[in-house]
Amino acid sequence: MSDYINPMAENTISHLPSEDISIELADFYKVFGDYARIRILFALLNNELCVNDLANVLNMSQSALSHQLRILRQNRLVKNKREGKLSFYSLDDDHVYRILTQGLEHLSH
Amino acid sequence: MSDYINPMAENTISHLPSEDISIELADFYKVFGDYARIRILFALLNNELCVNDLANVLNMSQSALSHQLRILRQNRLVKNKREGKLSFYSLDDDHVYRILTQGLEHLSH
DNA sequence: TATACATATGAACACATGTACATGCGTTTG
DNA sequence: CAAACGCATGTACATGTGTTCATATGTATA
Numbered sequence: 001m002s003d004y005i006n007p008m009a010e011n012t013i014s015h016l017p018s019e020d021i022s023i024e025l026a027d028f029y030k031v032f033g034d035y036a037r038i039r040i041l042f043a044l045l046n047n048e049l050c051v052n053d054l055a056n057v058l059n060m061s062q063s064a065l066s067h068q069l070r071i072l073r074q075n076r077l078v079k080n081k082r083e084g085k086l087s088f089y090s091l092d093d094d095h096v097y098r099i100l101t102q103g104l105e106h107l108s109h
Numbered sequence: 110m111s112d113y114i115n116p117m118a119e120n121t122i123s124h125l126p127s128e129d130i131s132i133e134l135a136d137f138y139k140v141f142g143d144y145a146r147i148r149i150l151f152a153l154l155n156n157e158l159c160v161n162d163l164a165n166v167l168n169m170s171q172s173a174l175s176h177q178l179r180i181l182r183q184n185r186l187v188k189n190k191r192e193g194k195l196s197f198y199s200l201d202d203d204h205v206y207r208i209l210t211q212g213l214e215h216l217s218h
Numbered sequence: 219t220a221t222a223c224a225t226a227t228g229a230a231c232a233c234a235t236g237t238a239c240a241t242g243c244g245t246t247t248g
Numbered sequence: 249c250a251a252a253c254g255c256a257t258g259t260a261c262a263t264g265t266g267t268t269c270a271t272a273t274g275t276a277t278a
Contacts (some may be wrong), residue, residue, distance in 0.1 A: 004195060004254085006162045012152055017213070022147045025212050029115050030142030035135045036266080038221060042131065043121055053115045057122050062265055066226050085224045085275050086113060095215050098204070102211065103134050106204050114225075127238055145236080160255060173237055175256050196256045 030098070031075045036060065036068050041091065041100060056088060074093040140184045141208070145169065146177050150200065150209060153187060178212040 001097065019024070031037060035044040039058050042067045043049060055062050069089060077096050091097060126134070140146060145167075152158060152166050160178070164171050178198060183186040186205050189198045200206060 004159065004161055006158065008156050009158065009162045009166050011160075012156050012158065014157065016151050016166070017150065021213070021216065022151065023144055024216050025209075026142055026144045026147045027149075028137050028212060028216065033135055033139030033142040034266080036133055038131045038135045039125065039163075042125055046124065047117050047121050049115065049118065049121065052113055053118045053121075057118050057125070062225070062267075063227090063269080067266075070226080082225095082275090085115065087225060099211065099215065100134075102208065103137060104130070106208065107130065107133050107137065127267095143236080170238070171255070172239075172257090176236075178258080192246095196255065 017069065028075065030105070031071060032075060034068075036064065037072060040065070040068060041096065044089055044091050045100070047087050047096065049088040050088050052086075054089070055074075078098065137184065140180060140186060141212070143177075145173065146181060147209075148182065149174070149177060150186065153198055153200050154206065154209070157197050159195040159197050161195075163198070173195065 016022075023071055030042075036058075038069045040054060043054055049057065051062060051065055052089050054060070054069075058065070069078065069080070071079065076092050079092045082088075085088050125131075141150075141207070148167050149163060152163055156162075158166065160171060162180075163174055166197065167174070175191055178187065178189070185201050188197050188201045189196045191197075
C-alpha cells in the first residue's frame, strides 16, 4: 500500500456510477466489440436484409450468423420481422447508427 | 443455401467498411466492454489520479489495475504522466468522455 | 401431408481474456 | 548506497466467447 493520500479520491468515489450501471454499460459495449457483429451492423446500416442475404454479403455460415443475430437481438441492437420463410433484420433504432459512426470518427482521430 | 435472391445484397457489399476498419472498430469497443475498465474510465472522468488512488477508489488490486491501465494506454483512452514515484492517469481526450456519456444515454433508452 | 426450405438452437471445442501471484524496474529517501 | 516505495510485467490458471457440427423448429409448396 501507498503512503500518498489524494484528498480528491473520496470525492471521486461518490461520483462513480452504480455497479449495475457500470456492468450494463460494459455489457453494452461488449456487444460492439466483435468483428463479426460489427460487420453485421454495418451491413444493416442502410438495408434491411434476411439471414441468407447476410450470409452472402458477409461470407459467414448461416449458423454463426444466427448465433450472432441472437446476441444483437437480445441487446436490442437489431430487430427482425418475419415474412414467410424469411426473417428480415434491421437496426433497432437510430442510436445504433450514431454509435457506429461516432466510433468510426474516433478511429480517424 | 437459399433460393431467395435480394438485388440489394451486392450493393450492400460495396458499402461495407474495409476489413481493417471493422477490426479496429471492434477492438476499440472491446476495450470499453469490461467492467473494471469502465470503472477506471469513470473514476478518471473528472480527476487525474495515480494508480494507488485508483486502487483505493475502485477497490482493485494494484496488479489488476496496472494490467488494465496498460490496455487503456495502448488503446489511447488514457495517458499518464510520471511525477517522481507516482504515475498520474487521465483520460486521453474528450472523445472518451463523449463516448462514455453517449453509452449511458443509450442505457436509459 | 410429405418434402424442401429458411432460420434457430444445443453441444462441444478451441481460443481469447482477466485476475492473482511473484518478481522486476525505476525513483526517492534515510 | 541500501532500503522502501510506486508501479509494471511475466506466468499460470480459471472463466468467457465464438465457431462448427448436428439437429430442431417453423413455413411454404408440390
